[in-house]
Amino acid sequence: xxxxxxxxxxxxxxxxxxxxxxxxxxxxxxxxxxxxxxxxxxxxxxxxxxxxxxxxxxxxxxxxxxxxxxxxxxxxxxxxxxxxxxxxxxxxxxxxxxxxxxxxxxxxxxxxxxxxxxxxx
Amino acid sequence: xxxxxxxxxxxxxxxxxxxxxxxxxxxxxxxxxxxxxxxxxxxxxxxxxxxxxxxxxxxxxxxxxxxxxxxxxxxxxxxxxxxxxxxxxxxxxxxxxxxxxxxxxxxxxxxxxxxxxxxxx
DNA sequence: TGACAGTTGCAACTCGTTCGCATTAGCCTT
DNA sequence: AAGGCTAATGCGAACGAGTTGCAACTGTCA
Ligand SMILES: [Mn+2]
Ligand SMILES: [Mn+2]
Ligand SMILES: [Zn+2]
Ligand SMILES: [Zn+2]
Numbered sequence: 001x002x003x004x005x006x007x008x009x010x011x012x013x014x015x016x017x018x019x020x021x022x023x024x025x026x027x028x029x030x031x032x033x034x035x036x037x038x039x040x041x042x043x044x045x046x047x048x049x050x051x052x053x054x055x056x057x058x059x060x061x062x063x064x065x066x067x068x069x070x071x072x073x074x075x076x077x078x079x080x081x082x083x084x085x086x087x088x089x090x091x092x093x094x095x096x097x098x099x100x101x102x103x104x105x106x107x108x109x110x111x112x113x114x115x116x117x118x119x120x121x
Numbered sequence: 122x123x124x125x126x127x128x129x130x131x132x133x134x135x136x137x138x139x140x141x142x143x144x145x146x147x148x149x150x151x152x153x154x155x156x157x158x159x160x161x162x163x164x165x166x167x168x169x170x171x172x173x174x175x176x177x178x179x180x181x182x183x184x185x186x187x188x189x190x191x192x193x194x195x196x197x198x199x200x201x202x203x204x205x206x207x208x209x210x211x212x213x214x215x216x217x218x219x220x221x222x223x224x225x226x227x228x229x230x231x232x233x234x235x236x237x238x239x240x241x242x
Numbered sequence: 243t244g245a246c247a248g249t250t251g252c253a254a255c256t257c258g259t260t261c262g263c264a265t266t267a268g269c270c271t272t
Numbered sequence: 273a274a275g276g277c278t279a280a281t282g283c284g285a286a287c288g289a290g291t292t293g294c295a296a297c298t299g300t301c302a
Contacts, residue, residue: 002267002280021258036282041259057178059232062258076221079229087220095213096235100197103208105237108200111180112233114217116226123249123298142290157251162290183289 007032008043012053018064018084058084058113074112080121128153129164133174139185139205179205179234195233201242 011027019027021040028035044065047053054068058077072093076085092112100107132148140148142161149156165186168174175189179198195213197206213233221228 004281034281038260038283039281042280045260057180059178076224076226078226085224087224089216089220092213092216095210095216096233099208099210100235100237101240103197103206104240105197105199105235106240108236108238110233110235112217112231114221114226114231115229116221117229119222119225119227125250155250159252159291160250163249166291 003032004028004035004039005043007035008040012047012065012067015065015067018056018058018066020062020064022062024065057111059115074114076114076116078117079115080117124153125149125156125160126164128156129161133168133186133188136186136188139177139179139187141183141185143183145186178232180236195235197235197237199238200236201238 007028008024011024011031015024015027021044022037024044025035025037025040028040044053044055048055048065052068053065056064056066056075058064058075071088073086073088074092076087077083078085096110097107128149129145132145132152136145136148142165143158145165146156146158146161149161165174165176169176169186173189174186177185177187177196179185179196192209193214194207194209197208198204199206217231217233218228
């Protein structure tokens, strides 16, 4: 457990949004100037592989991350402001499972993203 | 309407899978050696902007494309074989719309991908 | 037939992410 | 406390999908 890793973990634990690697780098660097972007990427990959954090794609180039210690939820993305809103629908989750089961499959993971705009804008 | 564009359009029209840009380039090049990868990318962007084709992300690096003249559907991706299966659930579509509406939004587009494996494998 | 806008191929570029490598830090064992 | 071994680091170079600048070319329409 190196100094850099500790700082990155602290930043991740304290994040309640969906920051990308560069944003996390800047937050970590502000706490400890010995953190490099490479190490941020390496740590993110490590944690994602272990399932400790989640990586999202959100149709822009970069990946965004969030802590995985929370309950499952999906995302609604305002395409005008970029704001990310979380939601959960047990009904949708069940329908998804049924659709997969009807075809002889089981769901390993899924991605549900609603790209939205304010009503009447 | 140049020769290259015609060939790329023909290839797209004849594709019943979800090919990426490189695959489309190879299919087009086989029909007409004067097609370049740049032009494939340019044509894909043009068509996607016009809504004539759809671009999917499917968590691997490259984008995959499909003709947009068909009805809306979502995808189930076998993570063991890579096979892409299409499905449509009006119930899920309605639940999505309701979730957005409850929060004051309307859906512009959405992404629903089920990453699955054969039951008991 | 000529002219001009739009399109092309190519190579060079971008941008997020990964990698190679020499150096350093963490941590065991004496 | 000192040494030693491994794993982790920073840096810069490399990666891969996609884009772009530019000079040459094509399609179209007068
Ligand atoms: Mn979230
Ligand atoms: Mn499809
Ligand atoms: Zn879900
Ligand atoms: Zn759908």
